[in-house]
Amino acid sequence: MPPAIRCRSLVKRYGDKVAVNGVDLEVEPGECFGLLGPNGAGKTTTVEMIEGLYQPNSGSIELFGLAWNQGKDREIRERFGVQLQETQLADKLTVAEVLRLFRSFYRRGRAVDELITLLALEEERNRYFSRLSGGQKQRVAVGCALVGDPELLFLDEPTTGLDPRARKSLWSIVEKYREQGRSVLLTTHYMEEAAALCDRIAVLDQGKIIALGTPRSLVDSLGMVQFVEFEVARPLDEGALSALPSVAVLTSRGQHYRLRVDRSLQALTSVLAELGRQGVQPIGLSTHQATLDDVFLHLTGRALERAAQEGA
């Protein structure tokens, strides 16, 4: 079975600006692949080239082993479903009508009723699209992507702007779809989302893939580390703290401190001992494992949330 997606050296330029700068991607059948990065990293451009909306300036794209513009475009489109960023589907059509309309475009697909149940939109079935909440609209958008019973699903920042509950409900729809062994290409700037859904992740920054692997391996690439966070009521001697052999990085924001330390008991004890020596009482002390956010910070020197805002 050919890979669901295979891209080689994709390049897309807009005037002088290089939006995508030599991206290689391979998504295996049944895999959920995440493109992670801040806004403006080139995620959407990459995905929209793969979907056939734009032509790359150079590089090759194959879906299911088929290339665009070889007379197979329609066949390719029959086999994938797309949720695009910021699409406003028809305001004055009901949920059922919108799904039925999209269903009609595909030769084979899922029954509208079955889909409405999957999306948990039974009560909204006859409500106008414009009267839905943000989360419900997004579920309809994903429903339109699923209506052709695709082998490959494109999700472009599906949960941006949604509250945590709506986000979880969308994730569960994606997980149900994945149970059938289908493939997903997901873009997101939420690390948590990538970690929850994806088998593999490519971290994209300024049009290039800067890291690729499973969420676990990316986190482990930081080494055997953990993070200690706490607040203090009065200033402390930062120099002495970061001089400890087990402390790799110290960052602070006001009275809030964050230390990257070895993943060992000794590391913790030495930090606590140093705080004790300085007579400082840590407030809300916590330790946690490294996350994908830490990976991004490590790779780019920028926090992802901040990078996302810069791009926006």
Place this chain on the structure above:
Amino acid sequence: MSENPHPLAELVKARLREFLREPGYVFWVFGFPLLLAIGLGIAFRDKAPELPRVAVVAEADPTRTSALFSVPTRLRSERLPRLEAERALGRTKVDLVVDAREHDVLLRFDPAQERSRLAREVVADVLQRGAGRTDPLGVSEQHVSEVGSRYVDFLLPGLIGLNLMGSSMWGIGFNLVLARKRRLLRRYAVTPMQRAHFLLAYFFSRSIFLALELALLVGFGKLIFGTHIRGNPLDIVVLAVAGAASFAAISLVVGARLDNTEVANGWMNFVMLPMWILSGSFFSYERFPDWLRVPIRLLPLTAVNDALRAVYNDGASLAGVGTELAVLLGWGIVGFAVALKAFRWQ
């Protein structure tokens, strides 16, 4: 695995639903032209022509002017004291003053006023006959006020033309811009939907509305104003389809690339406003200077209006409006060609 709706049917249904569920659209396409027809039809309804108003000087001998009071269908005469009569003439409250003098009758009026000159003819005629003149030649009159030559007969085909233009431009061109702005076009572009189905859906939904609009305006004209199609009603349908296709092509050009509704709004008005003014929907473009008439007749709305009027009021055949049909065909072909080249799904 599941029922398989036909994409073209679903697209047409979607277009119809979106239209009918938007009260604003329905009003502008169906309500507004009817209101225009009612308003203008009433304002310019044909009234009985006003009779010449004559003041007869009361101080003079009444016997010689009594004839003027025996023809109420030709004159409105009243006796006024001389001073008052003079004042009424000065203020054009009357068109002419009659003063019977010793040897003749003096008619005072302003020859620059058309109505005064008419009054002079009528008064002179009535006075001469009253004095015993007999005419050597008998003259009979037949009065004509026929359906087909009233203002409303002129107006109704013009309103049909305006409506064809408005609903094609807004219903297709603007709708496309809106769909592109909402990124709906690109959403369609990543489905296996056939591009031809998408455009055909516009064609069919427009045709359905076209039939409704036509039936409404033609029926309304017949019912309220008694207008009557002298030519073949089927020719009206053919002309309406040709006109709608022509405007559809132009609106596709406007809607081919724009994704900003404000800018699109400007372009729509840029295209339509000159035709509103120039194409003779409300009054004849014969009033414009000679050199403007050829360009005016090349406008699609002018062609539609002229052709519709020719069939409606003069009973022309399609062959008789060949020039107009050629103009419409030209706009249609050029428009579609340009739109096809320029069209963007993004």
